[in-house]
Amino acid sequence: MKISRAIGIQTLAICTGLLLLAAATAFSWNRIDSAHQNKGKDSLILLDFRLLQESVKAWLLNNDLIYGSGQTFLVHGTKQQALQCIELAQNIRQSPLGEPFTKTVDSILNQLDGNQKNLDAFQGLSLEQNRPLFEHSVAQWDATSPKMVQYLELLGAQLKAAATENSALIEKQRQNFILIALLAFLGLGLIVFALWRWLSHLIVKPLRVLVNSADFALKNNQHFEVKNSKIFEIETLGKSLNAFVLNLEQRVQQRTQQLEEKQQQLLDEVKLRKAAEKKALKSAAMANASNAAKSEFLANMSHEIRTPLNGIIGSTELLLNDCPNESTVKWLHTIQTSGNHLLELINVVLDFSKIEARQLELTVKTFSLYDLLRNCRAIAQTKSDGSNLALVFKIDPLTPSELHGDRLRICQILTNLLNNAFKFTETGTVTLRLHHELEDDNHINLYWEIEDTGIGISKDALAKVFTPFVQLESGTTRRFAGTGLGLAISQQLAHMMGGGVLDSKAQRVRAVYSVVKCGSNTKKTRNIKIPAYSLERHLFYPKILI
Amino acid sequence: MTLFIHRKNYLLTKLLFIALIFSANSFAAAPYCALRDPSHxxxxMFPSATSYRSVVRKVDALARQSLNEKLPFTLHHNELGEHTIYVPVQKVxxxxxxxxxxxxxxxxLMEIVWALDRQMKVVDFKFQRCRGDSCKTVIEKNIKSLLQGKGERELANLLDENKTALKHGLLELNDSELYLAGSIIKSAxxxxxxxxxxxxxxxxxxxxVSDSKQ
Structure with a gap:
């Protein structure tokens, strides 16, 4: 059976029962009420009877007056009253309450009719001429009118008794009806309850079993199977659930198998990775060792190279001081220049090698900011002499003048950056800015910004500028001489001081920013940061020539 | 509604009829008296009587007015006119x-034959016309013994405050019977x-005669 059909049957049964009960109740109540109105104490017929009594009294009085006074011209008036009484009596005769007393009512009607006819006979007659007849009529009136009153009183008593009896009967019927109605409603309630139980048994119980089975299976991790049900929907649901569970179990098995396979694959891969990692670590260790050996070799070799080179340069200077001929001077200048350049290259390589070999250590001392700036300017001016470039320093006047840090290395970083700026700028300005930031009461960060108006650098190339031995373009390499180590060293030094290069948002940057953090009033080594190249900041600062 | 119309018609008819009677009485003398000879x-009521004599008098408006001053109720116009009383005699x-x-x-209307003694106190009465069971009932419940030997004042004392019915408690009567008893007393x-x-x-x-007897 379908749930909808079961619910439909229940609803139909309840509605039909209610409707039938309501109709029966209304019909029966109406019948009782109608009976009460027609036959009971409140029946209108009793009122009609009272009216009849009063009418008859008036009629009798008037007839008595006529018979007493002989004023026969008044007969017409009593006739109207008699007709009124007859109409009322007939109403009573036809009513449900008066119906059993037809004989009594008929007797009253006969008396009314007969007496009135007797009196009617005298209308318009002379009393003097008909006195014996009138006296006879009076005698007859006296004989019959009491009988009519007797009948009327009898009718009154009968009607009253009947109404009382009927009222009692109706009241009993009403009580019985209320009892029956209550019993009927109770019966309907029981039927509804039985239907509810049936529906509950039919629908709710299988559902509960289904839910409990599912709960049990879920809690105990067991196989779940729905048994057959009498209800179509529940049976369908059970079948679907069974199929779903079966499918789910198959899929779980399948997935479990896949997972096992994957796990095995992963285990194999992990083994391979571990082997590769071991190999890589071994290679890295070897590479590091090799690199360290290379750096150590380079450091040693640079030192070994620098010693004879200093001898060559020194000897060349001595020869130049002896004032040889012009041709020899020219060759000696060439030797001196080449030697200096070579020395410079070797120094750079030596520094980088030291840094790589972690042999470079910062020498932290108290120094004057303005001495540092003066040195930097002197070094930078040697590069800018004879060019069309202007060197502009812009220093925050609130920066503390006495600082604690490695002055030489800071100067080296700045010189590298300034040299780089001069190298790639043909005309315009190279600007160095300095501002500071208090980290706490004992520490201060210095932010160096070096900006030029040169050819600039693309954002993509920016990441490469700090890679050792790398120069941006082969063409560039040819046009601008260099080892490609200057910025790499600067960055390494800045890192050693806790600084670094910051990012830039510009497509082409034309400035290098350094940030140098130096401790003030402490003996601690402070960091140097080399921030990103930025074009925007160039626009904000006024140019100040120092 | 039907009841109301019935009642209304009835009242109208009654009022019309009463108006006719009053108008008839006002310009026409009563030509006939139906109060029958109470010879039996x-x-x-006077078993020792050997004969009786009739005395006819006219009860007029003057008599009515004098009665009005004495009684708490009055005579109806219909009760005016020539009337006869009967004097029973034992020999003379x-x-x-x-x-x-x-x-x-x-x-x-009921007709009552009243028997009064020489002191104008009630001796007895009989109904010459009375309709309804109450007439028999009041007799059965000894109204006669209540009235016998009573004069005007004593009789008036038997009436209730409205002077329409017998006082409660004197006889075991229902409302209708009390009213009838009141009418009988008023008649007396x-x-x-x-x-x-x-x-x-x-x-x-x-x-x-009474004084001489005493």
Whole structure:
């Protein structure tokens, strides 16, 4: 059976029962009420009877007056009253309450009719001429009118008794009806309850079993199977659930198998990775060792190279001081220049090698900011002499003048950056800015910004500028001489001081920013940061020539 | 609604009829008296009577007015006109008076034959016309013994405050019967009063006989 059909049957049964009960109740109540109105104490017929009594009294009085006074011209008036009484009596005769007393009512009607006819006979007659007849009529009136009153009183008593009896009967019927109605409603309630139980048994119980089975299976991790049900929907649901569970179990098995396979694959891969990692670590260790050996070799070799080179340069200077001929001077200048350049290259390589070999250590001392700036300017001016470039320093006047840090290395970083700026700028300005930031009461960060108006650098190339031995373009390499180590060293030094290069948002940057953090009033080594190249900041600062 | 119309028609008819009666009485003298000769009742109520004599008098408006001053109720116009009283005699000695009067009853007019002694006190009464079971009932419940020997004042004391019915508690009667008893008493009072007012010589004669007897 379908749930909808079961619910439909229940609803139909309840509605039909209610409707039938309501109709029966209304019909029966109406019948009782109608009976009460027609036959009971409140029946209108009793009122009609009272009216009849009063009418008859008036009629009798008037007839008595006529018979007493002989004023026969008044007969017409009593006739109207008699007709009124007859109409009322007939109403009573036809009513449900008066119906059993037809004989009594008929007797009253006969008396009314007969007496009135007797009196009617005298209308318009002379009393003097008909006195014996009138006296006879009076005698007859006296004989019959009491009988009519007797009948009327009898009718009154009968009607009253009947109404009382009927009222009692109706009241009993009403009580019985209320009892029956209550019993009927109770019966309907029981039927509804039985239907509810049936529906509950039919629908709710299988559902509960289904839910409990599912709960049990879920809690105990067991196989779940729905048994057959009498209800179509529940049976369908059970079948679907069974199929779903079966499918789910198959899929779980399948997935479990896949997972096992994957796990095995992963285990194999992990083994391979571990082997590769071991190999890589071994290679890295070897590479590091090799690199360290290379750096150590380079450091040693640079030192070994620098010693004879200093001898060559020194000897060349001595020869130049002896004032040889012009041709020899020219060759000696060439030797001196080449030697200096070579020395410079070797120094750079030596520094980088030291840094790589972690042999470079910062020498932290108290120094004057303005001495540092003066040195930097002197070094930078040697590069800018004879060019069309202007060197502009812009220093925050609130920066503390006495600082604690490695002055030489800071100067080296700045010189590298300034040299780089001069190298790639043909005309315009190279600007160095300095501002500071208090980290706490004992520490201060210095932010160096070096900006030029040169050819600039693309954002993509920016990441490469700090890679050792790398120069941006082969063409560039040819046009601008260099080892490609200057910025790499600067960055390494800045890192050693806790600084670094910051990012830039510009497509082409034309400035290098350094940030140098130096401790003030402490003996601690402070960091140097080399921030990103930025074009925007160039626009904000006024140019100040120092 | 039907009931209301019935009642309305009935009231209209009644009012019309009463108006006709009053108008008829105002310009026409009553040509006929239906109060019948109570010859049987005379001998029944005065068993020692050997004969009786009739005394006819006219009860007029003057008598009515004098009665109005004495009684808490009045005579109806229909009760005016020529009336007869009967004096039963034992040989030549008057025994009392027999006076027939009509009075409004429960069912129409009732006719009561009153027997009064020489002191104008009630000796007995009989219904010449009375309709309804109440007439029999009040007799059965001894109204006669309540009235016997009572004069005007004593009789008036038997009436209730409205002077329409017998006082409660004197006899075991229902409302309808109390009203009938009240009508009987009123009839007795009227009878005595009318007799005294309209037949003063007869009353005087009877009283003198009574005084001489004492």
């Amino acid at each position: 009742q005379i001998y029944a 000695m008057p025994l009392g008076i027999v006076h027939v009067r009509s009075e409004m009853g429960v069912w129409g 009072i009227k009878t005595i009063a009318v007799t005294k007012g309209s037949w003063p010589d007869t009353v005087t004669e009877l009283q003198s």
